[in-house]
Amino acid sequence: MSVDVAPLKDHTWTGDLRLVVHQVRYEQKAFWINKTGAMFTIGFSVIFLIMLGATNGTQTISYLDNITNDQYYVPGFIAYGIMAACFSMLTSNLVTRRETGLLKRLRLTPLPAWALLSAIFLSTAIVALVQAAVLLVIGRFGYGVAFPRAWLAFLIVVVVGIACFTAMGVAISSVIPNQETAGPVTSVAFFVLLFLSGLWFPLPPHSGLETFSTFFPVRHFLTAVRAPFEQQAGMSAWPWHDLGIVAIWGVVAGFIALRKFRWSPHRG
Amino acid sequence: MPALSVKSLHKSYGQLHAVNGVSFEVVRGDVFALLGPNGAGKSTTIEILEGFLKRDGGEVSVLGVDPGERGEQRWLRTRIGVVLQELTVEPFFSVRQVLERNAGYYPSPRAVDEVIELVGLRDKADVKVKKLSGGQQRRLDIGLGIVGNPELLFLDEPTTGLDPAARRMTWELIRALSCQGTTVVLSSHYMDEVEALASHVVVLTKGRIAASGTPSSLGGRDMGKVAISFTMPEGIAVADLPVTPSCLEGLRVEIDTDCELEVLSRLTHWALEEKVSLAGLCVMRQTLEDVYLRLTHEALTSKDEVHS
Numbered sequence: 001m002s003v004d005v006a007p008l009k010d011h012t013w014t015g016d017l018r019l020v021v022h023q024v025r026y027e028q029k030a031f032w033i034n035k036t037g038a039m040f041t042i043g044f045s046v047i048f049l050i051m052l053g054a055t056n057g058t059q060t061i062s063y064l065d066n067i068t069n070d071q072y073y074v075p076g077f078i079a080y081g082i083m084a085a086c087f088s089m090l091t092s093n094l095v096t097r098r099e100t101g102l103l104k105r106l107r108l109t110p111l112p113a114w115a116l117l118s119a120i121f122l123s124t125a126i127v128a129l130v131q132a133a134v135l136l137v138i139g140r141f142g143y144g145v146a147f148p149r150a151w152l153a154f155l156i157v158v159v160v161g162i163a164c165f166t167a168m169g170v171a172i173s174s175v176i177p178n179q180e181t182a183g184p185v186t187s188v189a190f191f192v193l194l195f196l197s198g199l200w201f202p203l204p205p206h207s208g209l210e211t212f213s214t215f216f217p218v219r220h221f222l223t224a225v226r227a228p229f230e231q232q233a234g235m236s237a238w239p240w241h242d243l244g245i246v247a248i249w250g251v252v253a254g255f256i257a258l259r260k261f262r263w264s265p266h267r268g
Numbered sequence: 269m270p271a272l273s274v275k276s277l278h279k280s281y282g283q284l285h286a287v288n289g290v291s292f293e294v295v296r297g298d299v300f301a302l303l304g305p306n307g308a309g310k311s312t313t314i315e316i317l318e319g320f321l322k323r324d325g326g327e328v329s330v331l332g333v334d335p336g337e338r339g340e341q342r343w344l345r346t347r348i349g350v351v352l353q354e355l356t357v358e359p360f361f362s363v364r365q366v367l368e369r370n371a372g373y374y375p376s377p378r379a380v381d382e383v384i385e386l387v388g389l390r391d392k393a394d395v396k397v398k399k400l401s402g403g404q405q406r407r408l409d410i411g412l413g414i415v416g417n418p419e420l421l422f423l424d425e426p427t428t429g430l431d432p433a434a435r436r437m438t439w440e441l442i443r444a445l446s447c448q449g450t451t452v453v454l455s456s457h458y459m460d461e462v463e464a465l466a467s468h469v470v471v472l473t474k475g476r477i478a479a480s481g482t483p484s485s486l487g488g489r490d491m492g493k494v495a496i497s498f499t500m501p502e503g504i505a506v507a508d509l510p511v512t513p514s515c516l517e518g519l520r521v522e523i524d525t526d527c528e529l530e531v532l533s534r535l536t537h538w539a540l541e542e543k544v545s546l547a548g549l550c551v552m553r554q555t556l557e558d559v560y561l562r563l564t565h566e567a568l569t570s571k572d573e574v575h576s
Contacts, residue, residue, distance in 0.1 A: 105356040110345040
């Protein structure tokens with residue numbers, strides 16, 4: 001005997017919100033259960049900061065208004081941490097889930113695509129924010145690097161960065177064919193860009209590298225995260241120009257991400 | 269209204285006409301089996317019904333809605349359950365965690381403890397998925413298929429890789445669901461499973477329906493030839509037998525016939541008169557597997573025409 005129930009076609013926004021929160025909880029669980037992955041994502045930026053800080057942290061950079069290396073590295077590794085979480089971690093996470101059929105399986109449940117993608121975005125953002133907070137605290141109490149003075153500018157930069165690099169991560173994940181190549185492809189692309197964009201060493205002004213790096217979002221994001229700290233005289237706390245370029249990359253990547261996103265594994 | 273109805277369904281991948289004019293209906297509460305060799309179009313058909321693939325032509329209605337309509341898909345997915353061939357569960361979650369997560373996607377899910385009980389994983393509820401045996405993972409997959417309390421359940425080879433006890437348990441579960449009114453669409457390579465569970469069968473070959481009917485009458489099985497066999501009595505030559513054997517294998521004689529009563533009667537009268545015994549006398553109808561193999565073999569050997 002079949003029971004006729006009124007169709008539930010009218011989904012309420014509270015129900016949808018509950019669904020996203022439900023999914024974010026499990027995305028977070030999945031992230032923190034994998035302790036190695038969590039440590040790798042969050043711990044890496046901390047280790048880099050401590051290592052570089054120990055090597056030459058108190059030296060000053062003449063062409064950056066004599067700020068110390070520590071003052072350069074703290075915002076730099078906050079930016080790095082956000083990119084690592086949103087770009088590298090997310091990319092390999094998505095490729096793995098797609099290629100093992102997990103995404104396809106979710107597609108066959110009533111969880112709407114937008115709810116899953118929002119949950120993934122929010123969960124990634126949480127990881128990125130936790131990481132930024134950890135680095136701010138270590139920077140403040142370990143190296144005496146003051147908190148950003150322009151708090152609102154800092155928050156806006158971080159949020160735009162999270163959105164941009166998440167979109168890039170999703171876009172890249174759809175062109176990577178399998179799990180085996182996900183790690184190497186993203187690591188190479190990521191670290192080359194980081195290297196060329198002056199994460200580990202400040203780029204001398206007007207050098208060839210600096211010109212090259214202006215085409216990519218990484219350099220601009222690094223500069224944008226540094227601006228709200230207001231360490232240099234005459235540097236605005238609101239990095240409109242850099243933030244704008246990061247946002248443009250984000251919009252383009254977001255467009256590609258939504259067009260190219262796939263649920264099924266490439267094999268069969 | 270049937271749970272599922274398909275009319276002249278078509279789907280091509282480039283040159284390959286994977287589904288070529290398939291039509292069938294599934295009554296609510298029935299267990300329906302879709303059979304066929306690999307590449308016959310089963311998975312394509314099922315994925316179209318699930319709303320995962322777009323069709324090229326034909327009409328499809330699942331629980332009264334068109335699964336190809338984007339606007340209907342979310343509603344439809346609250347009403348159907350799907351168990352895919354491959355295990356697709358996050359290995360680092362526990363059985364209970366995955367079931368609780370998926371239960372949260374549905375408007376009126378089954379209680380998670382009830383599902384754990386139904387699929388027989390009570391002892392493993394808090395064990396991580398990666399620590400489960402292959403058969404236990406398979407049962408978890410079935411649990412994920414039913415946690416949303418579906419009206420229609422798609423089961424793709426649900427017992428492949430299960431040990432005989434777990435297989436019987438899964439059969440019992442499918443029967444119980446069917447009794448509660450759940451419609452089940454099953455695909456399987458085990459004909460005993462189909463015979464035990466399905467009330468209606470469709471055999472696909474090369475994208476077309478080769479035969480359809482109940483498992484006991486499929487392909488003229490209830491009408492077809494019967495194989496009568498026995499061991500040749502000592503001191504008797506083939507020429508002494510009252511009937512002509514169809515084949516001889518060692519001492520084993522087999523007679524294939526449409527008139528089993530007459531052959532049996534002549535054989536038994538002769539044996540009683542001659543006072544010989546017919547050791548291991550056996551009367552066999554074709555098994556479902558025989559019929560299935562014949563149907564799919566015919567389709568493979570005939571180039572253009574599909575027999576039915």
